[in-house]
Amino acid sequence: MTEQQNAQQSELTIEDVPAARRFEARKGDDVVGRIDYELDGPRIEFPHTWTDPKHRGEGIAAQLVEAALAGAREAGLKVVPTCPYVRDYIAEHGEHQDLLAEG
Numbered sequence: 001m002t003e004q005q006n007a008q009q010s011e012l013t014i015e016d017v018p019a020a021r022r023f024e025a026r027k028g029d030d031v032v033g034r035i036d037y038e039l040d041g042p043r044i045e046f047p048h049t050w051t052d053p054k055h056r057g058e059g060i061a062a063q064l065v066e067a068a069l070a071g072a073r074e075a076g077l078k079v080v081p082t083c084p085y086v087r088d089y090i091a092e093h094g095e096h097q098d099l100l101a102e103g
Contacts, residue, residue: 021037034050035083068086
């Protein structure tokens with residue numbers, strides 16, 4: 001693999017796509033991961049996280065969760081982590097505990 005191909009593979013962008021109610025991770029034009037969300041007043045629920053099987057093990061899901069949690073914090077939302085990956089991620093990263101919705 002050339003240096004240029006390596007650089008292209010490592011360029012990951014994450015953006016919120018409100019119309020689709022999800023954050024998408026892209027490498028070039030390809031969606032390689034996503035975290036879906038539902039808004040309910042002052043709460044945001046994350047029911048599902050997905051990573052393209054060809055890109056698993058690259059840390060994409062963790063980067064998606066970080067971006068989604070940062071978005072929730074910035075918007076002043078409390079998080080309902082129904083996705084097991086998101087729930088486990090928050091449990092392992094104590095700096096996000098304050099985002100959890102009560103009840």
